[in-house]
Amino acid sequence: MNEIINYSSGFTEEIGWEWPISIYLLLAGISGGAIIVALLIRFYKNQVESTAVYKASALVSFFTILLGMVCLVGDLTRPLMFWKILINYNWTSVMSIGVAALLLYIPLAFVAVIYAFEKELREKLPFLCGIIDILNRFRAVLEGVLFLFAVIICAYTGFLISVLVRFPLLNTSILPALFVISGLSAGTAALCIVARRFFKEDAHSSDMAILHKVEWPIMAIEIMFLFMLYISLATGNAANETAQAGFHEGVWSNVFWLGIVGIGFILPLVLNFLFGKKIANTNVVFYVSALCSIIGVLCLRLFIIYAGQTFSI
Amino acid sequence: MSSENKRRSFIKGIGLGSALLGSIQYGLNASEESKKKKPHYAMLFDQNKCVGCSDCEIACAKVNHVPKGQHRLYVEDQTNPNDLKFKKYMRVSCQQCVDSPCTEVCPTKACHKDSITNIVTMNTDDCIGCKYCIVACPYDVRFINEETNAAENCNFCLNTNFKEGKEPGCVAACKYDALVFGDLNDEESYINKILAVKDAARLKPGFGTKPSLRYIPKLKTGVYDE
Numbered sequence: 001m002n003e004i005i006n007y008s009s010g011f012t013e014e015i016g017w018e019w020p021i022s023i024y025l026l027l028a029g030i031s032g033g034a035i036i037v038a039l040l041i042r043f044y045k046n047q048v049e050s051t052a053v054y055k056a057s058a059l060v061s062f063f064t065i066l067l068g069m070v071c072l073v074g075d076l077t078r079p080l081m082f083w084k085i086l087i088n089y090n091w092t093s094v095m096s097i098g099v100a101a102l103l104l105y106i107p108l109a110f111v112a113v114i115y116a117f118e119k120e121l122r123e124k125l126p127f128l129c130g131i132i133d134i135l136n137r138f139r140a141v142l143e144g145v146l147f148l149f150a151v152i153i154c155a156y157t158g159f160l161i162s163v164l165v166r167f168p169l170l171n172t173s174i175l176p177a178l179f180v181i182s183g184l185s186a187g188t189a190a191l192c193i194v195a196r197r198f199f200k201e202d203a204h205s206s207d208m209a210i211l212h213k214v215e216w217p218i219m220a221i222e223i224m225f226l227f228m229l230y231i232s233l234a235t236g237n238a239a240n241e242t243a244q245a246g247f248h249e250g251v252w253s254n255v256f257w258l259g260i261v262g263i264g265f266i267l268p269l270v271l272n273f274l275f276g277k278k279i280a281n282t283n284v285v286f287y288v289s290a291l292c293s294i295i296g297v298l299c300l301r302l303f304i305i306y307a308g309q310t311f312s313i
Numbered sequence: 314m315s316s317e318n319k320r321r322s323f324i325k326g327i328g329l330g331s332a333l334l335g336s337i338q339y340g341l342n343a344s345e346e347s348k349k350k351k352p353h354y355a356m357l358f359d360q361n362k363c364v365g366c367s368d369c370e371i372a373c374a375k376v377n378h379v380p381k382g383q384h385r386l387y388v389e390d391q392t393n394p395n396d397l398k399f400k401k402y403m404r405v406s407c408q409q410c411v412d413s414p415c416t417e418v419c420p421t422k423a424c425h426k427d428s429i430t431n432i433v434t435m436n437t438d439d440c441i442g443c444k445y446c447i448v449a450c451p452y453d454v455r456f457i458n459e460e461t462n463a464a465e466n467c468n469f470c471l472n473t474n475f476k477e478g479k480e481p482g483c484v485a486a487c488k489y490d491a492l493v494f495g496d497l498n499d500e501e502s503y504i505n506k507i508l509a510v511k512d513a514a515r516l517k518p519g520f521g522t523k524p525s526l527r528y529i530p531k532l533k534t535g536v537y538d539e
Binding site for chain 1: 360384389391403405414417418419420421422423439440441442443444445447448449450451452453454455456457462463514516517520528530
């Protein structure tokens with residue numbers, strides 16, 4: 001940059017936020033994405049029973065967000081002080097807003113687990129029937145709020161890092177949108193795997209057909225957002241051009257082209273469309289392409305965190 | 314309610330309302346006045362005077378008990394390797410921004426502005442070590458103290474020398490008067506008198522954070538015969 005006076009070094013010789021944050025961003029995305037998709041199917045089809053997809057989404061959402069919390073607290077340099085974040089709030093901090101949202105979202109995700117396994121819980125733990133009855137009275141409202149907060153959780157993870165002005169790759173308005181859409185992508189994939197593997201959902205059931213249909217438009221939007229991010233940096237000022245190098249230089253550019261583009265986008269497309277319907281309908285292709293989506297989104301989070309912080313101004 | 318009563322209550326309302334607004338206005342003015350009195354501490358680094366002796370670094374570490382190998386400030390050698398005759402040094406430390414991103418993003422308000430001096434500082438007890446302030450800082454001058462595991466920055470020796478009414482450690486240690494510390498809101502302060510006659514720059518003004526550190530750049534290349 002063209003300034004009269006400046007310094008070239010800084011205090012953080014390495015990366016400030018490292019891979020545990022990437023993993024957390026992935027898990028939060030999966031958690032929110034899975035429940036968003038399942039609730040949309042439920043609202044759209046006016047379902048009243050607990051379908052395999054609903055059960056899978058409740059489990060996936062609840063456990064991924066808990067695991068995410070472990071990553072988040074584990075990344076603190078003073079993990080035993082984490083409770084301070086629960087009692088001190090700074091409303092100009094996206095992190096505080098996120099914690100407040102998580103405080104509502106996590107119990108609601110747990111309530112979704114109760115809804116999903118209502119029948120089993122009534123049989124095994126009959127003393128819970130009273131609580132389940134009370135919860136059932138507010139089911140429509142609670143599911144609506146859960147849906148809203150799932151979107152907030154996906155989006156806030158994007159806002160969390162888009163406020164970091166030093167890093168042009170992160171400091172863009174497209175990032176929250178990219179995080180919501182890639183969260184949907186990974187969430188859908190996780191949902192597919194769990195519903196099929198643990199709840200024996202038929203690969204051609206009507207719920208699965210919807211999931212399969214929405215996967216491709218979600219991927220198309222994700223590609224579009226990434227393309228927009230790339231172009232906005234390429235056509236931007238000198239600082240943006242510095243960050244654009246992240247796509248072409250260094251280790252993380254390989255993660256972008258091999259991980260996000262190769263494994264995340266091209267491999268599932270090839271497996272599902274290039275070799276005909278017969279191969280596309282096999283079990284292996286089903287699981288592999290779902291895993292590819294998750295790996296692709298993990299690579300996206302790693303790329304954003306590492307390449308974003310490497311190319312600073 | 315009769316129309317007479319309505320009118321009466323309307324007039325009453327106007328009376329009360331204007332009294333209320335008037336007092337709010339008065340209150341606002343009063344608070345503005347008290348804001349004006351708040352100090353704005355700043356530091357000036359003169360690149361023409363600094364010789365890179367690193368006395369400031371050593372003094373800072375000693376006064377503020379900074380762990381070995383870590384710094385709240387350091388001096389960067391910017392001497393052109395092809396022209397070693399003309400040395401150039403640069404102070405790297407917290408810029409004490411007026412609009413500070415670190416205090417804005419800190420989720421626990423551990424990183425905050427001191428209520429009396431307005432200096433950006435840390436409440437170590439509340440810091441959880443999330444590193445949000447570190448990545449949010451446009452100048453990359455925050456770090457995790459390896460002993461306390463809490464984030465830290467140069468706070469003009471707020472808890473040490475400043476509390477005792479002394480100048481910051483680095484300023485006191487500088488033999489060449491390359492550092493000046495003072496209150497910009499005090500017209501009589503030496504820093505104001507210098508800033509009135511010397512050109513000084515702020516780092517990366519494009520970030521809009523309004524840093525309180527001012528730098529006098531080295532523009533003169535020296536007198537020499539060639």
